[in-house]
Amino acid sequence: MSILIAPSILSADFSILGEEVKNIERAGADWIHIDVMDGNFVPNLTFGAPVIRAIRKVTTLPFDVHLMIEKPELSIDQYIEAGADRITIHAESTVHLHRTVHYVKEKGIPVGVALNPATPVASLEPIIHDLDLVLIMTVNPGFGGQQFIPYSVDKLQQVQQLKKSKQLHQLKIQVDGGINAETAPLVKEAGADVLVAGNAIFGAEDLEYSINVLR
Ligand SMILES: O=C(CO)[C@H](O)[C@H](O)COP(=O)(O)O
Ligand SMILES: [Co+2]
Numbered sequence: 001m002s003i004l005i006a007p008s009i010l011s012a013d014f015s016i017l018g019e020e021v022k023n024i025e026r027a028g029a030d031w032i033h034i035d036v037m038d039g040n041f042v043p044n045l046t047f048g049a050p051v052i053r054a055i056r057k058v059t060t061l062p063f064d065v066h067l068m069i070e071k072p073e074l075s076i077d078q079y080i081e082a083g084a085d086r087i088t089i090h091a092e093s094t095v096h097l098h099r100t101v102h103y104v105k106e107k108g109i110p111v112g113v114a115l116n117p118a119t120p121v122a123s124l125e126p127i128i129h130d131l132d133l134v135l136i137m138t139v140n141p142g143f144g145g146q147q148f149i150p151y152s153v154d155k156l157q158q159v160q161q162l163k164k165s166k167q168l169h170q171l172k173i174q175v176d177g178g179i180n181a182e183t184a185p186l187v188k189e190a191g192a193d194v195l196v197a198g199n200a201i202f203g204a205e206d207l208e209y210s211i212n213v214l215r
Helices: 014-026 049-056 076-082 097-106 152-165 184-189 207-214
Strands: 004-007 032-037 063-068 086-090 111-115 133-137 172-176 194-197
Touching (some): 004 207, 014 049, 014 207, 049 076, 063 194, 076 086, 086 133, 097 111
Parallel strands (some): 086 111, 111 133
């Protein structure tokens, strides 16, 4: 699998969000990573379905929607209707993880499960064969521009082993948080297929160069 780069628009300039999305598409992004935060599951509030619907008009790139919200099962439909092409939910955000994963699958789009830094990889074992993607959070979710947590590399290796032992060839392993020119080689070496990056891309002078450096 070749490495995919998913810029997180959390670090974009919200006052010109449509332009930022177009620029990132021109610069060679593979997916647009959209961080939906509810001010409850994480201590920050970002955007919801109306903003997703608005930027859906300016790009054909896949929308990778990362839900950091309590009880995602209550609002998944609105993100899909707004234009999400894939949805990732947090294992810690619902007591009905299996049901919610299958709900997204029945809607016909790829589904991922994200793990916070303190959530063990073993918690994925009963469900990993149902997933299209596993997201290992490499920072505590809630904010852009944080420092990469080194233990994440061990967790990535554990997911990679699980993927191999269960022969889940199509499963994508994604990382999110503190990914930059220094940490990208570490996570790729440990098995990451999809790199999310906010500050390292939107904070750079040359978007295309920053994407190429990560890739
Ligand atoms: O999910 C997220 C935070 O919860 C963001 O996707 C992530 O923080 C990306 O930003 P950066 O690359 O600047 O760390
Ligand atoms: Co994210």
